[in-house]
Amino acid sequence: MKKKKLGKLIAVNVLVASQLLLAACSNNSEKTGGDSKESYSLDSHLEVSWTAILHTPSPPTDVVLDKIEEATNTTINFNWVPDASKEERITAALASGELSDIVSLTMLTNSSVRQSLKSGMFWDVGEYLDDYDNLKLISEDIRKAASIDGKLYGVPFQKDLARSGLIIRKDWLDKLGLEVPKTLDELYEVARAFTEDDPDGNGKDDTTGFGDRSDLRYSSFKTLSSYFGTPNGWAVDENGKFTPEFETQAYKDTMNYSRKLYENGYLAQDFAVTAKTDQQQNFAQGKTGIYTGMVDIKNLKVMAKGVQDQMELVPVNKVAGPDGKYHIWSENSGVGGLMAFPKSEVESEEELKRILQFINDLIDEEVFMLMTGGIEGTHYELGENGEFKVLDDALWQKDVQPFASSRPSEITHSIVDADPSKQLANELIKENEEFAILDPTVPLDSATANERGTELQKIIVDATIKYIMGELDEKGFDAEVEKWRKSGGEQMITEYEEAYKKSQE
Incomplete structure (x- = not known):
């Protein structure tokens, strides 16, 4: 064997396994002599390590993994990285150079990630995709959006163009005599009523309108800002001049709206230190009534079983x-990140091609259903008209759910969900494409953004959170924006404008 493999890292406790990301990757010293010349064919058995992002409390069991391996003729060693610590873990692994055969890079705007991609650390797979029946179907728009300087350093995770939106407790709306909000004013009133008017009827002051988390991009703020008409990251005018979103009036209007929510207690008071899983638990336990992210509707209902069974x-x-x-913002123009292949681990073109065949096979409908629903008859069933229904929520959560975020494509196959609310969410996500707002910088490159983009963005994120919490006034926020400009923001603007002009030639 070319590498020493670690076996299935399934039962590892992700909260205490500090070496989880790197454990299966410290193989470089073992790639010596003839072992590095192992031959590969597209139908040979593949042993592959994969650093993947975990969006659930625990990794999956072996039950569905065994079926995935059987269908793809592989042995897969997953190195699960909790979503809450992915930035720290991934950047540390990139810096050390100790990587897996496949690395899920979901933070394409992260400066460390972009620097690593541009450094030549990963294979450019652009010329290979059309050799595979599923990968060749990746649209040119997605390929372009996922590329840097015309090079595609991994297989794009294919996502719907715009998945954001709100999930609201309908049973609480009905109890309080409220309609589904259609305007920002109506939404504010729902948040107020969910906080002040005892929507759960227990006679206690123990509910909050908006649950939230510290990630401004995936919290309520980004979605609210798009409702206000804020550009998605950047605005570009007819002359090719770029303006960052936080210098627009719509962004400031969103900050004021969120600040008012926070001041009155209609927005979770601990949002600045809350992780996604905690935000979900708060909603599932009936502590909050508005959640951002329509795609999570079924997960929330599953989490609420036995706790909030009356939840609608x-x-x-x-x-x-x-x-x-x-208006609704688009997440990276339908790109959820890259499955990237380090040259230090994937040492030959033959090995790369075999791994690409594996990624291609994951998109087959059989494997897609394994990673989405599990085993038919055990985890799910299909109705007379093909409606998808989970048979045992707890079992599905344990065996199947963790794989969902590692599906290479969420758009190649469609499922009609037996749960009407989940099916409606799926349809609304598709409808979002009609009014999605794209980020014009997704296909562009900026040296400053690559080198210090994350550091610069933190200035604005911190200032925005402080403004919402009342720790900064408008003058103070403007001072932070000026700090951003002087620290490299102005150079970033210039570089994006130059790259945009070049792209239009």
């Missing part, structure tokens, strides 16, 4: 802004 949810994708129109 409604997904909402259309909240009109001050201009009376609908």
